[in-house]
Amino acid sequence: MMLTMMQRVGRSTLDRLSSVGRALFILIGALFSLPNFKKGTPLLIKQLYMVGFLSLIIIVVSGLFIGMVLALQGYTVLVGYGAEDSLGPLVALSLLRELGPVVTALLFAGRAGSALTAEIGLMKATEQLTSLEMMAIDPLKRVIAPRFWAGLISMPLLAMIFSAVAILGAHLVGVEWLGVDAGSFWSIMQAQVSFEKDVLNGLIKSLVFAFIVTWIALYKGYDCIPTSEGISKATTQTVVQSSLAVLGFDFILTAIMFGN
């Protein structure tokens, strides 16, 4: 009984360790095996379109609504203290520091991360990855690397777009609808938001999230069991694990950046 339990613990630890090893192998392959410029650029552009551009709609629409809700909620509280002029910095700081990078990463995991996992999983199931190998073409170079870099480039851009659209949404509700003074909305925002502390830190956050989400999505697809059940499981795992990882890392990064 005791032995079986120990065996089970041992086996699952070994499984975990070997999966970490495989994930690292993929990461190193993606980071260091960029195909040459002439062949790699069209691949990267295609993936930037698939991963980044096609995620724009969901990012813009979510950003708009989140900005509008934020302004509405913020206004109802601030107006009680006669501080509705501070709506601008409230919205901008919460978006740039937190909501922009985090919500973008969560949406990205659901929209692009799941698509990456399913696509690579299906490529594996239909032997496309094996056939690349047999054609003497490294799938890490040809398939994984362009997708990884596309994820890494797109997410910070998407997070910036998200925050910008959300601030516009907040302006729409706060200034146009609820009557906050436009001058104070923008000028106090400008005065309170620091480029280094807020904008740059937000960008660093979204870069870290991009790294995590894209890595998990690619690893799950590349390592999945190539059956319909395996692919569906891998896709779910991508969304769940990368979302949780984003939230966990957000806490750590926030503690490091704004902790003291």
Added chain:
Amino acid sequence: MSQNLVEIKDVTFSRGERVIYQDMRFSVPKGKITAIMGPSGIGKTTMLRLIGGQLKPDSGDIEFDGQSIPKMPRSRLYEARKRMSMLFQSGALFTDMSVFDNVAFPLREHTKLNEELIRIVVLMKLEAVGLRGAKDLMPAELSGGMARRAALARSIALDPELIMYDEPFAGQDPISMGVLVKLIKSLNQALDITSVVVTHDVAEVLSIADHVVILADKGVIGEGSPEQMKQHESPLVQQFLKGMSDGPVPFHFEAEPYQQELLRAAT
């Protein structure tokens, strides 16, 4: 110069605890069609992957043109793979590219030919498999047989010395099957390619094979020309070639005695 392009030398290979091959030995003669046959699940596709260097044997050696595949570093293995190609059971065409681009893919990756020349080569390869008219179709628009032929055109794009066919006839209607049989034979003759066909379609493959290897019981149970195989004394070879439901390979999966189990269920 050796007469054999591929030599399998005392290869032992296992997956986890399960031994797939034990000291397996056979060879693939140059310029000939070699059929590798055997019951399902015996590890025929695994053998192709071992030859292609995607898997490594536990012990023994696999030589391709005199060079050991398992001992090759990655860069040399990739060079060797440019001289061989594999036709997958599913075709494994890239679904985001047209038939033309699929066939052009290895040429664009591995040669410095300009687009004009690539176009000529691709058209020639597609003509050879009878799919020149389908060059602009996407893989999803092809029937199973056509997809396999398109994949065949892709696998001969770089004029390989060795083509490995993984179950080329599985799930094909009699006409597509006839077309594929003819194609494998004619490509072998016209391009002087060495072909390895993994299959369990006995009649089709025996009609074109020059050399037959039958796998069972973790090893080779028979090797020789189709005629030699037909007269082979092993009951296992005979059971396989004649497709008998019972014999050395039992019809029943291993179980406790029938009567005993029924009696136990009744009580």
